[in-house]
Amino acid sequence: MRLLALFDPLTRPLMLLLVTAVDRALTPIQRRVGIDKMGYFFVLPNLIIFGIFVLFPMLLNFYYAMTGGTKLFPADRPFIGLGNFGTLFDCGDFLSPNSCQEDLFWRGIFNTIQFVVFQVSGIVFFSLVTALVLNRKIVARGFFRSVFFYPVLLSPVVVALIWKWVLQHEGVLNAIVEVFGGESTRWLLDPNWALFWVVFVSVWALMGFYTLILLAGLQSIPPELYEASSIDGANTWQDFRFVTMPLLMPTMFVVLVLALIRAVQMFDQIYVLTGGGPGTRTQLMVQYIYTTGFSNQIQLFGLSAAASMVLGITLLVLTLLQLRLGNQSQLA
């Protein structure tokens, strides 16, 4: 912040000029419309960008999902009704992706479900344990909190590259494994290990964020409750079970839903780490949307939009679930 002050002699006069100019232009308008209507002016820039780049695309997405062809401009695209959804859901047997016309879409869904289950439970478990540990009276708490939080700030590309380097065949992990008498493995080429590492790396990268939220939840529990329970002769486990857990439940719930919503949208880290491989083992829903619409030779925008609507509906359901259950847990 102090560093920025160095630029003051340069930016101050410029800013002043700009601000005075805006002020001059606005004063007559304000005189005409009155004070409260100025609210429209202040909300306008944000509203315009929001309208063009969020609201309008949201509506347009429905239209895209109902058109075919490979042209980008809506006027050039033939209307095919629910054809894209028909293609996506054209399956001999919904439980085996191979029997589907768009087998990659279904593989994506199955992989996403698997990923979400493992990743979310991993995140909830480890961030809870970490938050409980960090909430104890420990030396250098600030330092340890930063340690667990630091990876949250790293970009998905950086995170993936860090681990790609650690996990490569001649990498440090294999060296460590061999020191302990194990066998070196091609971690990202074995289907099961690849899934494990994709989950592990995303838990590694994200758990600090949820730890922080849980820590805030833990610190809002009044200490008198623990004093009361110790008078009643409760041990550590009973403290946890009957004081901490019930009071932490609402926060846990927030963490669970946020983690779920994020996990369903997972893309960049995995894309850089495994590219969805080996084969299609770690290819998730968003990667299907991206490849179908943007990276394949034939760009099927309609199919991509239809798949993104399936994703959107999933997210909507999860959000509504959060609101619904969130209200309930507040009432309880």
Add this chain to the structure above:
Amino acid sequence: MAAERMTLSQFLAKRRGRRRPDTSDLLTYLYLTVGTILMFGPVLWLVASSFKTQAGLVKYPPPLLPYQQVQVEVDGFDKALPLFEVTLEDGATKELAQIRRVGIEARMIDPANPEAGEITVNIRQRSPVEEVKLAWENYLDPLIELDNFDFFTYLKNSVIVTSVATVITLVINSMAAFALSKYQFKGRDAIFVLFISTLMIPITVILVPVFLVITSIGWKNNLWGVIIPGAATPTGIFLLRQYMLTIPDELLDAARIDGASEWHIYWRIILPLARPALAVLAIFSVMWRWNDFLWPLIVLSQNDYFTLQVGLNAFQGELQIQWHYVLAMTVVTLLPITLVFAFLQRFITTGIATTGLK
């Protein structure tokens, strides 16, 4: 004085209840130690590896520190020669410089005594002499001479996107938050709900139509196409509005009586008072923009417009990964965020803890 001095073990064992450390303390510190190694270890390993030469990187098992073979200047030779430790016929060892290698034999010379002439040695009898030396060329080469990885351009693009987008976000979000918290106008609540309802809708869900809008405007392969679509963040509006609600209306009324215009009030009263919330949003925005990947990947398809993240991904995706450059550039990419974190971590952690948003 004696009371102020403490041994390390006393310090570590010091706790409020003045009880002795028990098993649960032991487990706590064990967890923290393992956690620290797991969280920091890979990053440190990346940094350490980024200083190794291309030859040093393929060594297995990998040495902890970046070693390089020692090179010596010998009289009568233009170039520096690599130094080896050689076991001689009589069992003695001597450090010799290699002139050239012919099949399984090496022509060596004694750097201390070049007049003694060349010595021929079997290559199995020599091992390289190494020293810890940082391979700065991994960092410097990409700045000048890699044709498929234009680091400076990517860095410039990333800096432009991050700074311009953050300024725009701060201005338009704060203006909107001001309007939504301090004015009574028709449709205000509807607009607020509209903004906030998109909090959980990521750009992933509307990739195709946003891409159409960008293409129609002519912003494909243009940094504006990356900057503008995400500028109206619902997170920022929410954060700033909640904060501005705590600013008393009387302050605004007093300013109005003094003849201040509404714009003046926004610029001179609201913005300075909302500085803590603005700081949090600024940090978030820098983080989002610097780390953004999927959207830039779609908008930017030409090398000249790549941001660091997209460029780095393209570079690591090549058939022959040039790890020595990839690692160094990854370190450069994570550096700004690490510095932001080191200096502003209090803002970040409290910001997240109070809003529950990232």
